[in-house]
Structure formats: structure tokens, C-alpha cells
Amino acid sequence: MSTSSEAGAAVYSPLTLKLYDAWVLGISNQFAWHCPTRQVLQPFFDRHVGARHLDVGVGTGYYLAKARLPDTTHVTLLDLNPSSLQAAKDRFGRADTQVLQHDVFKPLDASQHGRYDSISLFYLLHCLPGTMAEKAQVFASLKPCLKDNGVLFGATILGDAADHNGFGRKLMDIYNKKGIFGNRSDTVAGLRSALELHFAQVSIEVVGKVALFSARSAIL
Structure with a gap:
């Protein structure tokens, strides 16, 4: 993984978490x-x-902790940053939670295929470096891990073309210069193209400056 990608992961120290x-x-x-969490x-x-869920890029485990998942839900956490993994596991608070410290640009072990x-x-x-076309490698790495009827979903902050407000532009400038973000050129069209390379069914909704996406029927 490139240095800029490592910067995106390394920012999540115990303090920043x-x-x-x-x-x-x-x-x-x-x-x-302009995309409220709650x-x-x-x-x-x-x-x-x-x-059976795989959470990639786990942050603090906020969404899992707030989701009120049934006790029968099996969760695996995947992240490059060990501090994030530990924080998310502790917050989720379930002993059977599995942890994978892994570079999402690289394929997962065959034991993870068809599992989620x-x-x-x-x-x-x-937070990843490169163009959206280059980031599509993430979908290539993850899609074999889905069951036949599984769904890959997420949210991502769009780039400069999203016409950010003053606060947003300031954060974009700081985060991209530090390598925390790598999204200057990220667009909805680019995201859709990247997803459609790997999935037959793609849905994208934009709320504020954030694209919420889901994808099904992996093209293997």
C-alpha cells in the first residue's frame, strides 16, 4: 500500500479515535x-x-455498536490500523468478533470467500489514494467474499466537483494535503463505473456531499 494510503490509516491513533x-x-x-450520522x-x-457481516475500515465501531444487531449476527472487522481494530472490537463488545489486519487493496484468503x-x-x-478507477481494486478484493445474494454497501465523501461549502473546502484541503483523504477527483460517475465493473446491480444515492452506495450480484 502506498505511503499516502498508510497516512489515511495512521491518522487513527488511540487519541484521535x-x-x-x-x-x-x-x-x-x-x-x-451535510449528511447527518443519526x-x-x-x-x-x-x-x-x-x-454474517464484514466491516471494512472500521473507525471506532460506531455503526456496529448503534445497530442493535441480533445476538446471532457474526461480525468480522477488517482494517490496516490495529488501533482502529481494537477500538471497534472493544466498542462492539462481542467476544466472538473476528479481526483481520489487512490491506484492502490485496485479495483476501480463500477461507473468506463466499462467507458474508x-x-x-x-x-x-x-481515504484511499488514487483515482476511483484505481480504488476499484478494493471491490475486486472484496467481492469474492460475498455470498451469492450478498450486498456490498457504504458511504464516501465526494471530491471537488461536489461543490463543498467553505468548511468542507477547508477540511478537503487539509486532509488531502496530509494524505488522510485521497478524494479530489472522486465523483458519482466514477464511483458508479468502478462498482459496475464488479457488480451487476448498483445503486447510488447522494445526500449532501456524500455518496451512499450498494451493490449486488458480483461479477466473478
């Missing part, structure tokens, strides 16, 4: 990206999460 919910899920989502993102997560009803990528794509 403590601030993540308030700053990212609270202030930034509401006022910079009203939009959490319900979207809840509608798509399945009985759902795979989530919340606020992951905009």
Missing part, C-alpha cells in the same frame, strides 16, 4: 458534508447489514 465520533460523525457530517448514515447501515451476507465500507474510499 477518542475524538472521532464528536468531530467526524458529529460536527463534520452535519456542517461540512438521520442518514446509521439508518442506511441498519438497512443493509446482514447476519454483507460487507460495509463506510468512509473508506475517500
Whole structure:
């Protein structure tokens, strides 16, 4: 994984993870990206999460913790950052939660294939380096892990063409310069093209400056 991609993962230290919910899920989502967590993102997560779920780019584990999942739900966490993995596992609070420290650009072991009803990528794509076409490698890596009727879903902050407000532009400038974001050129059209390379059924909804997407029927 490139240095800029590692920067996107490394920003989530134990300290920043403590601030993540308030700053990212609270202030930034509401006022910079205009896509409120409680009203939009959490319900979207809840509608798509399945009985056997793979959470990719786990953050603090907020969505899993708030989802009120049945005890029968099996969850696997995947992230490059061990601090994020530990924070999310602790917050979710279920002993049977599995953890994979893995570079999402690389294929997963065959033991993970055909295993999951759902795979989530919340606020992951905009942290990855490269164009949306290059980020499509993530879908190539993950799609074999879905069951035949499984769904890959997520949310990502769009790039400069989304016409951000002053607050959003400031955050975009800072985060892209530091390598935390890599989304200057990310568009809805680019996201759709990337998804359609790997899935027969693709749905994208834009709320504020965030694209919420779901994809089914993997093209293998």
C-alpha cells in the first residue's frame, strides 16, 4: 500500500479515535458534508447489514455498536490500523468478533470467500489514494467474499466537483494535503463505473456531499 494510503490509516491513533465520533460523525457530517450520522448514515447501515457481516475500515465501531444487531449476527472487522481494530472490537463488545489486519487493496484468503451476507465500507474510499478507477481494486478484493445474494454497501465523501461549502473546502484541503483523504477527483460517475465493473446491480444515492452506495450480484 502506498505511503499516502498508510497516512489515511495512521491518522487513527488511540487519541484521535477518542475524538472521532464528536468531530467526524458529529460536527463534520452535519456542517461540512451535510449528511447527518443519526438521520442518514446509521439508518442506511441498519438497512443493509446482514447476519454474517464484514466491516471494512472500521473507525471506532460506531455503526456496529448503534445497530442493535441480533445476538446471532457474526461480525468480522477488517482494517490496516490495529488501533482502529481494537477500538471497534472493544466498542462492539462481542467476544466472538473476528479481526483481520489487512490491506484492502490485496485479495483476501480463500477461507473468506463466499462467507458474508454483507460487507460495509463506510468512509473508506475517500481515504484511499488514487483515482476511483484505481480504488476499484478494493471491490475486486472484496467481492469474492460475498455470498451469492450478498450486498456490498457504504458511504464516501465526494471530491471537488461536489461543490463543498467553505468548511468542507477547508477540511478537503487539509486532509488531502496530509494524505488522510485521497478524494479530489472522486465523483458519482466514477464511483458508479468502478462498482459496475464488479457488480451487476448498483445503486447510488447522494445526500449532501456524500455518496451512499450498494451493490449486488458480483461479477466473478
